[in-house]
Amino acid sequence: MQKIKNYINGELVAPISNLYIDNYNPATGKVYSFIPDSDEQDVNRATEAALAAFPKWSVTPKEERSRIMLKIAELIEKNLDRLAIAESIDNGKPVSLARMIDIPRAASNFHFYATGILHYASHCHAMEDTAINYTLRTPVGVAGCISPWNLPLYLFTWKIAPAIASGNCVVAKPSEITPMTAYLLSELCIEAGLPKGVLNIVHGYGHKVGAAISAHPKIPLISFTGGTKTGAEIARVAAPMFKKISLELGGKNPNIIFADCDFENAVKTTLHSSFANQGQICLCGSRIFIERSIYEKFKNEFISKVKTLKVGNPADSESRLGAVVSKAHMEKILSYVELAKQEGGTILSGGHQVKLDGEFSEGYYIAPTVIEGLAYNCRTNQEEIFGPVVTLTPFETEEEVLMYANSTQYGLSAIVWTESLTRAHRVAGMLHAGIVWINCWLLRDLRTPFGGVKSSGVGREGGFEAFDFFTEPKNVCIKLK
Ligand code: NAD
Numbered sequence: 001m002q003k004i005k006n007y008i009n010g011e012l013v014a015p016i017s018n019l020y021i022d023n024y025n026p027a028t029g030k031v032y033s034f035i036p037d038s039d040e041q042d043v044n045r046a047t048e049a050a051l052a053a054f055p056k057w058s059v060t061p062k063e064e065r066s067r068i069m070l071k072i073a074e075l076i077e078k079n080l081d082r083l084a085i086a087e088s089i090d091n092g093k094p095v096s097l098a099r100m101i102d103i104p105r106a107a108s109n110f111h112f113y114a115t116g117i118l119h120y121a122s123h124c125h126a127m128e129d130t131a132i133n134y135t136l137r138t139p140v141g142v143a144g145c146i147s148p149w150n151l152p153l154y155l156f157t158w159k160i161a162p163a164i165a166s167g168n169c170v171v172a173k174p175s176e177i178t179p180m181t182a183y184l185l186s187e188l189c190i191e192a193g194l195p196k197g198v199l200n201i202v203h204g205y206g207h208k209v210g211a212a213i214s215a216h217p218k219i220p221l222i223s224f225t226g227g228t229k230t231g232a233e234i235a236r237v238a239a240p241m242f243k244k245i246s247l248e249l250g251g252k253n254p255n256i257i258f259a260d261c262d263f264e265n266a267v268k269t270t271l272h273s274s275f276a277n278q279g280q281i282c283l284c285g286s287r288i289f290i291e292r293s294i295y296e297k298f299k300n301e302f303i304s305k306v307k308t309l310k311v312g313n314p315a316d317s318e319s320r321l322g323a324v325v326s327k328a329h330m331e332k333i334l335s336y337v338e339l340a341k342q343e344g345g346t347i348l349s350g351g352h353q354v355k356l357d358g359e360f361s362e363g364y365y366i367a368p369t370v371i372e373g374l375a376y377n378c379r380t381n382q383e384e385i386f387g388p389v390v391t392l393t394p395f396e397t398e399e400e401v402l403m404y405a406n407s408t409q410y411g412l413s414a415i416v417w418t419e420s421l422t423r424a425h426r427v428a429g430m431l432h433a434g435i436v437w438i439n440c441w442l443l444r445d446l447r448t449p450f451g452g453v454k455s456s457g458v459g460r461e462g463g464f465e466a467f468d469f470f471t472e473p474k475n476v477c478i479k480l481k
Pocket of ligand 1: 146147148149150151155173174175176204205206207209210211214225226227228230231233234248249250251281282384386412451452456457
């Protein structure tokens with residue numbers, strides 16, 4: 001069986017301990033490869049390599065950094081099918097989704113930041129004829145990038161690309177649950193001629209590799225995407241060391257459907273925003289609030305469409321939902337369905353594991369689940385489930401639904417369906433969220449700020465915000481007379 005390797009100082013190497021972790025295929029429930037069980041020693045080695053590469057990389061002309069990154073983007077595109085299949089096997093998501101979203105976006109991340117750096121400029125503040133201030137923006141040094149399992153290559157590259165484009169060197173850790181495409185990326189970086197030590201990828205557990213990156217005294221900057229609890233732990237370790245941190249954390253996003261919406265479009269898109277990637281996208285709208293006058297109509301139409309969604313082998317182009325990422329995660333999701341019942345909820349659709357035949361009989365499949373009859377403030381409606389589970393709740397007034405929507409500890413994204421221009425702007429302004437989609441979902445322009453408020457995170461990714469994060473501003477003041 002294949003053994004994944006770490007990518008350190010330009011080479012693919014085994015972990016120093018020579019220990020490995022089983023890597024499961026969620027579609028079959030079987031081990032299909034092994035992941036390095038790296039530890040602090042490997043992180044130290046990767047950090048030394050990054051530190052050694054930094055003096056040269058940080059002054060490499062941006063045009064040259066850009067050229068190498070464009071080559072990586074091109075190689076990702078060239079390997080689209082191979083990467084999409086690998087992502088699907090590792091994560092359980094439909095291959096069609098990985099082919100359409102995950103892998104093209106990974107290529108776009110490199111392309112976007114490879115070209116973005118050519119246009120990134122800093123400020124100048126003139127004090128009439130007295131003095132002139134200009135801001136230098138220099139790379140910070142070694143950046144620690146830690147990413148989750150739900151959009152593995154997509155989110156991994158979303159951090160690495162702006163970090164290296166702006167002249168940093170990187171020690172990165174993908175999720176131990178979905179390491180394969182990060183490993184394949186390391187092969188592509190070698191092929192593209194990325195200088196050794198610029199990017200180092202250390203595989204392994206969060207409490208070992210992730211913790212060692214967060215605590216490393218020579219890694220002054222941490223970019224993290226993952227759960228809120230892990231984010232809090234990273235902040236606890238990094239804050240006393242005065243590290244720069246960017247935290248993209250959990251969500252419990254509201255999807256608000258007003259009676260004046262474009263009904264067909266709202267139902268169709270809500271199907272995606274509820275169940276794409278088995279509901280394992282931090283931006284999925286898991287709390288659906290529907291204005292009372294169209295509640296029954298929306299519910300009936302939505303449920304009839306949910307029942308047509310095929311849960312199946314991720315390689316089958318007919319499958320709309322594949323497997324959830326792990327057995328532990330499947331059990332967590334199903335435990336929330338039980339909790340919902342205890343809290344008085346009625347299961348309108350799904351609510352159970354799906355057993356497939358043959359080689360898929362041990363896979364982790366869950367039927368798309370819709371629940372109604374829950375209070376807005378019960379645990380099911382307040383805690384992140386991160387699976388194919390949504391709740392339906394009626395509301396009477398705008399004021400009431402805003403209170404429901406803003407009632408959780410989270411504030412990542414929100415979706416609003418209305419044809420009223422004034423209401424759309426008013427509600428968008430009043431939602432506690434970093435991102436609001438009106439009459440759409442997951443429509444992304446990579447230049448826009450991306451991130452959440454409250455327990456959904458600190459800082460923003462995207463566009464020049466990422467370059468601002470990965471560089472340190474220095475003001476230089478020159479007296480003119
Ligand atoms: P997680 O927090 O368990 O793991 C994320 C990463 O952190 C993994 O690589 C893991 O190994 C590492 N890690 C674990 N413990 C660590 C520690 N003590 N120190 C340093 N690193 C550690 O999250 P997950 O289960 O992989 O991902 C799901 C979560 O990610 C959900 O909460 C989801 O909402 C969130 N997410 C957020 C965004 C966003 O943009 N806001 C995007 C995707 C996912």
